Amino acid sequence: xxxxxxxxxxxxxxxxxxxxxxxxxxxxxxxxxxxxxxxxxxxxxxxxxxxxxxxxxxxxxxxxxxxxxxxxxxxxxxxxxxxxxxxxxxxxxxxxxxxxxxxxxxxxxxxxxxxxxxxxxxxxxxxxxxxxxxxxxxxxxxxxxxxxxxxxxxxxxxxxxxxxxxxxxxxxxxxxxxxxxxxxxxxxxxxxxxxxxxxxxxxxxxxxxxxxxxxxxxxxxxxxxxxxxxxxxxxxxxxxxxxxxxx
Amino acid sequence: xxxxxxxxxxxxxxxxxxxxxxxxxxxxxxxxxxxxxxxxxxxxxxxxxxxxxxxxxxxxxxxxxxxxxxxxxxxxxxxxxxxxxxxxxxxxxxxxxxxxxxxxxxxxxxxxxxxxxxxxxxxxxxxxxxxxxxxxxxxxxxxxxxxxxxxxxxxxxxxxxxxxxxxxxxxxxxxxxxxxxxxxxxxxxxxxxxxxxxxxxxx
Numbered sequence: 462x463x464x465x466x467x468x469x470x471x472x473x474x475x476x477x478x479x480x481x482x483x484x485x486x487x488x489x490x491x492x493x494x495x496x497x498x499x500x501x502x503x504x505x506x507x508x509x510x511x512x513x514x515x516x517x518x519x520x521x522x523x524x525x526x527x528x529x530x531x532x533x534x535x536x537x538x539x540x541x542x543x544x545x546x547x548x549x550x551x552x553x554x555x556x557x558x559x560x561x562x563x564x565x566x567x568x569x570x571x572x573x574x575x576x577x578x579x580x581x582x583x584x585x586x587x588x589x590x591x592x593x594x595x596x597x598x599x600x601x602x603x604x605x606x607x608x609x610x611x612x613x614x615x616x617x618x619x620x621x622x623x624x625x626x627x628x629x630x631x632x633x634x635x636x637x638x639x640x641x642x643x644x645x646x647x648x649x650x651x652x653x654x655x656x657x658x659x660x661x662x663x664x665x666x667x668x669x670x671x672x673x674x675x676x677x678x679x680x681x682x683x684x685x686x687x688x689x690x691x692x693x694x695x696x697x698x699x700x701x702x703x704x705x706x707x708x
Numbered sequence: 709x710x711x712x713x714x715x716x717x718x719x720x721x722x723x724x725x726x727x728x729x730x731x732x733x734x735x736x737x738x739x740x741x742x743x744x745x746x747x748x749x750x751x752x753x754x755x756x757x758x759x760x761x762x763x764x765x766x767x768x769x770x771x772x773x774x775x776x777x778x779x780x781x782x783x784x785x786x787x788x789x790x791x792x793x794x795x796x797x798x799x800x801x802x803x804x805x806x807x808x809x810x811x812x813x814x815x816x817x818x819x820x821x822x823x824x825x826x827x828x829x830x831x832x833x834x835x836x837x838x839x840x841x842x843x844x845x846x847x848x849x850x851x852x853x854x855x856x857x858x859x860x861x862x863x864x865x866x867x868x869x870x871x872x873x874x875x876x877x878x879x880x881x882x883x884x885x886x887x888x889x890x891x892x893x894x895x896x897x898x899x900x901x902x903x904x905x906x907x908x909x910x911x
Contacts, residue, residue, distance in 0.1 A: 513814045538816045549807040551732065558735045565728035566815040592739075608811065 464527045466491045466616050466648035467512060471521035474507050474672075481507040483672035484521070489665075491615075494642055494649040496659040499669030500700045505652035506547075508669075509618050512650070513543055526616060539567060544609035545620035546602070552594025556585055556604045559593060560611060567612035579607040583637070599630035606634065610641065617641075619651040623658055631655070635662060656693040666692070668699050675699055721824070725817050729825025733799050734832075747833055751787045751841040758783045759849040777851045782906045784842055784853050785867060789904075790897050791837040792871025793878070795830025796823075797893040800879045804887070826879075827872055834868065874900070 467489040474482040482504040489495045497505045510516040512523055514534040523530040528537045550559045557576060564572045580589050583603045588596055593604055602623070609617060622638065623631035635658055642649055653659055659666060660680045668676040668683070676683065676699060680692050687695045737743055762779045803809050812822065845851045854860065878896050882889045 510810075513810075515810055515813060535816060535818070538814065541814075543811075543814045545810070547807070548810040550811065551736065551802075551806045551808050553739055553806075554732070554735050562728045562732045562735075563811075563815065565724050565731065566812070566817050568722065568724055568816070 463491055464524075465489055466493075466526060467650060468524040469508075469512070469521065472508065472511060472518055472523060473520040474504075474511060474516060475519045481672055482511070482518075485672075485674055487667055487674060487677070489648055489650055491648050492642075492646040493665060494638075494651070494663045495665045495667065496663040497650065497652040497667050497669060498654075498656075498659060498696060499652075502671075503669040504672040505669055506545075506620055507672075509543070509545075509620055509650070509652055512618060513541075514538070539612060540614060541616040541618065542609040542612060542614040543618045543620075544605045544622060546605075546624045547620065548605075549601075550593050550604060550608060553592050555592055556580075556589045556596075556607070559604065560607060563608050563611050569611060575611065579610060583607050583610075598625045599627065602626055602630065602634060606637070613645060615645070615647055617647055617649045619649065619653075621653055621655075622651055623653075623655055631658070638662060656691065656696055660692050668696075670699060670702070721818070721821055722816075725815075725821045726825045726828065729817070729822060730828045730832075733802065733825075733829045736802060737832075737836075744836060747791075747837040748840045751784075751791065751838050752844060754783050754787060755780065755841040755845055756848070759845065759851075762849065777849075780845055780849060780851045781853060781856070784838060784845070785863065786901070786904070786906045787838050787841065788834060788864060788867040789871045789874075789900075791834040792830050792868045793875040793897045794871075794893070795833035796826045796872055796875025797878045797882070798833070799826045799829045800875075800882065801890065801893060804882065823876060826875070830872060830875065831868065834871075871897070 465488040467487075469488070470486050472482055472485040473480070485504075485508060497508060499505050507516065511518050512525065512530070514530050517531070525537045526540055528534075530537065554562070557580075560576045560579065561572065564575060569575050580586050583606060585600075585603060585607060588600055593601060596604065606622070609619070617638075619638075623634050626634065638649065639662065641647060649662070651659075651662070664679060666678060666680055666683060667674050676686075678686065683695045684690065684692060687698055689695050689698065758779045762777070803812060842853050845853070856863065874897055878892045881892050881896075
C-alpha cells in the first residue's frame with residue numbers, strides 16, 4: 462500500500478502557556494479529500510501551518526508525500542500548495558503579475574501556457590490585468606485558487622476555501638475543486654466551517670476541539686454515530702461537548 | 709493541461725526564485741510613481757539642505773571653505789547605508805503589509821533566496837533614491853561624489869553591506885516582535901550615526 466499523503470504523529474504546538482494543538486495523530490490517504498472541522502480556536506489553522514512547515518511543532522512529526530517536514534521540507538514544497546482567505550496576494554499587482562511571480566517561485570517552465578490555462582479554467586480573463594486589491598471577494602478567491610494550482614499540486618491544503626463567498630460562487634469553487642481532485646487524483650485537506658461543503662467534498666472528517674481530535678469518520682458515519690440528521694448537528698454536539706465526544 | 713508543468717530541482721539556490729522576488733517588487737515600483745518619488749525625495753532634500761549649509765559656512769569661514777564637499781559627501785554616503793537598509797526592510801514590510809509572507813514561504817523559496825532578492829531590490833532602491841541627489845549636487849554645488857575615484861567602489865560596497873546587515877537584523881526583529889517593531893525599520897540605523905563619524909571625524 463502506498464504511503465499516505467499526510468501522516469501526523471503526536472503533533473503538538475504550544476504558545477507559551479497555551480496548547481493550541483495537543484498530540485494529534487492522523488493520516489490522509491492519497492487521492493482523498495479530508496476535512497478538519499472544529500470551532501474557532503480548535504487548532505485547525507495551527508495544524509495546517511505545521512503541515513506546511515510555517516510553524517515548527519513543539520513536539521511530534523509530520524510526513525508529507527513521504528518526506529519528513531522537519532528535515533526534508535524543500536523536497537515537498539514544489540508538490541504542494543495552499544490557499545487561505547487570511548493570506549493575501551500583493552494587492553497592487555494584477556492577477557497575471559501575481560501568477561507570473563508564483564510561477565517563477567515554483568519553477569514552472571511553460572509559464573505563459575500555464576497561466577493562460579488557469580485564466581481560462583477559473584474564468585479570470587475579465588479581471589486578469591486589474592490589481593488584485595480592487596477585486597471582489599469571489600474574484601479574489603478564484604485568484605487565490607489559481608495561485609494554489611499554479612504548480613498542479615499533488616497535495617492541496619485549503620483553509621476555509623469558500624469563506625465569505627455567496628452561495629453561487631461557493632458552489633462554483635466546490636465544483637472546481639471536485640473536478641481538479643478527480644482529474645489529478647490530488648489529495649485535499651481542508652479546514653472549513655461549512656458543513657454542507659464538507660458533506661459534499663470530503664470522504665473523511667477529523668473533528669477537533671481544544672487542539673485535539675475528538676472524533677473521526679466519514680460524514681455519514683458521524684451522522685449515524687451521533688444519531689443526527691446532518692453534519693452540522695454533529696458539529697454542534699461536539700462543539701458544545703454533548704454526546705459521544707464528551708465521553 | 710497536465711504534465712507540462714515541470715519543477716526545477718529544489719536543491720541549491722535558484723536564480724529564478726531570486727528573480728521572482730525582484731520581479732514582485734519591480735511590478736510594485738513600476739505601478740506606483742509615488743513610491744519612486746518618495747525614494748528620491750528624501751536624499752535629494754538632505755543634499756539640498758546640507759548643500760546650503762555648506763555654502764553658508766563657506767561664505768562665513770575661510771577654514772570651512774577648505775572643507776567644501778565634506779558635508780555633502782557625508783550626507784550622500786550616509787544615505788547609501790540608510791537606503792540600503794531601507795531597501796531590505798521596506799521590501800520585507802511590503803510583504804507583511806500585503807499579508808503575503810505565508811504564501812511566499814509555502815513555495816520552495818529559501819530564506820537565503822528571499823534575502824538575496826531583497827538585496828538586489830535594495831541596490832535598485834538605493835540607485836533610484838541616491839542617484840538623483842548625487843547628480844543634482846553637480847550643477848547645484850559643483851560637487852561630484854565621483855571625484856573620490858576608484859575608492860568609491862569599495863566604499864559603496866562596504867556601505868551597502870553594512871546597510872543590508874542592519875536591514876536583515878531589523879527584519880528579524882519585526883518577525884520576532886510583530887508589527888509593533890516596525891518603527892525599528894526607520895530608527896535602528898540612526899543608532900549607528902553617532903559612532904559613524906559622518907559629519908565629524910572619530911578619534
